[in-house]
Each structure stands twice: as C-alpha cells, then as structure tokens.
Amino acid sequence: MVQKVKSIWIEGELVAWDDAKIHVLTHSLHYGLGAFEGVRAYKRGDGTTAIFRLHDHLDRLFDTCRLVMIEPRFTHDQVAEACQALLRDNAMDEAYLRPVVYVGDGAMGVLAPDNPIRTMIIAWKWGAYLGRDAVELGIRAKISSWARHHVHVSLAKGKIMGQYTNSTMAKREAKMGHYDEAILLDVNGYVAEGSGENLFIVKKGRLITPPLSASILAGITRDTILAIAREEGIPVAEEMISRDQLYLADESFFTGTAAEVTPIREVDDRKIGPGTVGPVTKRLQDRYFGIVKGTDESHPEWLTRL
Numbered sequence: 001m002v003q004k005v006k007s008i009w010i011e012g013e014l015v016a017w018d019d020a021k022i023h024v025l026t027h028s029l030h031y032g033l034g035a036f037e038g039v040r041a042y043k044r045g046d047g048t049t050a051i052f053r054l055h056d057h058l059d060r061l062f063d064t065c066r067l068v069m070i071e072p073r074f075t076h077d078q079v080a081e082a083c084q085a086l087l088r089d090n091a092m093d094e095a096y097l098r099p100v101v102y103v104g105d106g107a108m109g110v111l112a113p114d115n116p117i118r119t120m121i122i123a124w125k126w127g128a129y130l131g132r133d134a135v136e137l138g139i140r141a142k143i144s145s146w147a148r149h150h151v152h153v154s155l156a157k158g159k160i161m162g163q164y165t166n167s168t169m170a171k172r173e174a175k176m177g178h179y180d181e182a183i184l185l186d187v188n189g190y191v192a193e194g195s196g197e198n199l200f201i202v203k204k205g206r207l208i209t210p211p212l213s214a215s216i217l218a219g220i221t222r223d224t225i226l227a228i229a230r231e232e233g234i235p236v237a238e239e240m241i242s243r244d245q246l247y248l249a250d251e252s253f254f255t256g257t258a259a260e261v262t263p264i265r266e267v268d269d270r271k272i273g274p275g276t277v278g279p280v281t282k283r284l285q286d287r288y289f290g291i292v293k294g295t296d297e298s299h300p301e302w303l304t305r306l
C-alpha cells in the first residue's frame with residue numbers, strides 16, 4: 001500500500017492527499033491515452049536530496065505527449081519546479097515521483113479532441129521495487145507468454161498509460177507462477193525487456209542490451225548503465241538478444257528507475273552463469289548506487305538538487 005503524504009500537485013496547485021480526486025468520466029481512465037513518468041529522488045551521503053535525471057525523465061514525458069498528440073498546459077520547467085515544490089511541501093528527502101499528463105472529462109468516445117489535458121504529480125516512499133533481497137541476491141525471471149508490443153501496433157518509446165496492460169498481464173502471470181518478474185520477447189522471439197525494466201546480459205566480458213529500435217522503452221537507467229560501463233572500459237553492444245543467448249549469458253540484470261539495478265540469477269529455471277550476482281553486474285550496480293546516493297560525485301549533471 002502506498003503511504004499517504006500531505007499533498008499532491010494537480011494543475012498548478014498543491015492539494016491535500018485526500019482531496020486529490022478525479023471525475024469518473026476522466027477520458028484516460030476509460031481509453032488509456034495519457035503519459036506518465038517514474039522518477040526517483042535520493043537522500044545523499046551528505047544529507048542533501050537530489051532528483052536523479054529529472055530533466056531526462058521530463059523530456060521523455062513531453063516526448064510521450066508528442067507521440068500521442070496531447071499538449072500539457074505546463075512547460076517542462078514548470079513541471080520540474082512542481083516536482084521540487086511537491087517534495088518540499090511533503091518534507092520528503094527520498095521519494096518516487098509520478099508525473100502524469102492525462103485527458104480529462106468532457107466528451108466520451110475515443111475521439112474527444114477538446115477534453116482538457118491535465119497534469120498531476122504524486123510523490124510517495126518506494127523502497128526496492130523487487131525487494132531488498134532482489135538487489136543483493138538477484139531474482140528469478142520467466143519468459144512471458146505475452147509478447148511485447150509490436151512496433152507497428154504501439155509506440156514503445158512512449159510511456160503511455162494504456163500500453164501497460166501488456167506489462168500488467170505479464171507481471172501477474174510471472175508472479176502467479178512463483179517467479180519474481182517477467183521477460184517479454186518481441187513478436188519475432190528476440191528478448192525485449194521486463195514488465196517495467198530494460199534487460200542486459202554479459203557474455204565473455206561484453207555488456208549487451210537490445211537496441212533502441214527494438215520494442216523497448218528508452219530507459220534512462222539503461223542509458224546511465226551504458227554510460228557508466230563505457231567509463232569503466234567495459235565493451236558495450238546494443239544488439240538483438242535471442243532466447244538462447246539469454247540462457248547462455250554469463251550474467252544478466254534488469255535496469256529501471258523503480259527496479260534500479262537488479263541482478264537476474266535465473267531465467268526459466270536455468271541458472272544464469274553460476275546463479276549468483278556476477279562481477280560486472282556488481283561493479284555497475286555499485287557505481288549506480290554510488291552516483292544516485294551520493295558517495296560518487298562523478299555526474300553532477302544528472303542531479304537536480306533540492
């Protein structure tokens with residue numbers, strides 16, 4: 001359960017948590033057209049708070065809006081300022097932030113071209129998405145019976161509300177089968193991503209992840225890991241990954257704002273490498289947590305300090 005905090009930002013106002021309500025005719029609730037983001041603010045080693053890659057997340061929010069042709073009433077800078085105001089109002093030194101741009105109530109039917117486009121931001125405390133043990137010991141994943149969206153059917157580069165029924169079905173199926181997370185293949189059988197994470201493998205010292213032209217979200221954590229790997233001198237490739245390449249990988253891990261860097265120790269009951277957290281994964285994970293939590297000051301350009 002999400003623990004309530006004092007306020008939620010809606011349409012330029014900070015509204016008391018319990019008063020943050022939307023109308024039952026909200027168009028996005030019925031048809032799923034809308035954009036959202038997930039951003040984390042971390043408390044750093046020195047006691048200050050910084051939002052990680054806020055501007056990259058907001059660029060993707062506005063890109064998603066462009067993809068589905070909705071225009072927020074607020075600018076990028078106004079939403080960025082609102083995220084910070086929300087954290088201050090709730091005295092939160094750590095939070096998960098959820099900006100949402102959605103189609104409000106007015107007309108019904110899929111067209112509804114003149115319904116108001118509304119913006120809201122919610123903040124809550126969210127620990128390790130797949131559990132603390134998951135980050136330290138790795139998780140068991142299952143290839144889903146659900147394929148990832150085909151690029152000719154949906155807009156995988158958008159974080160579009162309605163597209164997440166695919167992720168929800170895959171995640172529920174995996175959990176009902178007593179696995180921790182789903183891995184979705186594309187319609188051609190190549191590895192795409194998790195229900196809410198990008199996927200990496202390590203093979204013979206090379207770090208490999210599907211390219212952006214695959215049916216994946218352009219994850220900001222994915223981009224962060226690619227940048228860190230290059231700095232570490234780890235050879236990096238953006239290539240399609242087949243199911244057998246995944247099974248035969250030396251290491252594998254998920255990345256995401258919520259999941260952070262989570263090792264995958266098993267896929268479809270097969271151990272990945274020795275079934276423990278691999279050395280490349282550990283090295284990248286340590287640097288990632290160092291950067292977001294403030295023991296590593298090498299990327300100040302990724303931080304929006306409160």
Ligand SMILES: Cc1ncc(COP(=O)(O)O)c(C=O)c1O
Pocket residue numbers: 038167193194195196197198216217218219220221222255256257258
């Ligand atoms: C489907 C999907 N893939 C990948 C990711 C990881 O993206 P990011 O690292 O930007 O959080 C997310 C999370 O937003 C997601 O929902």
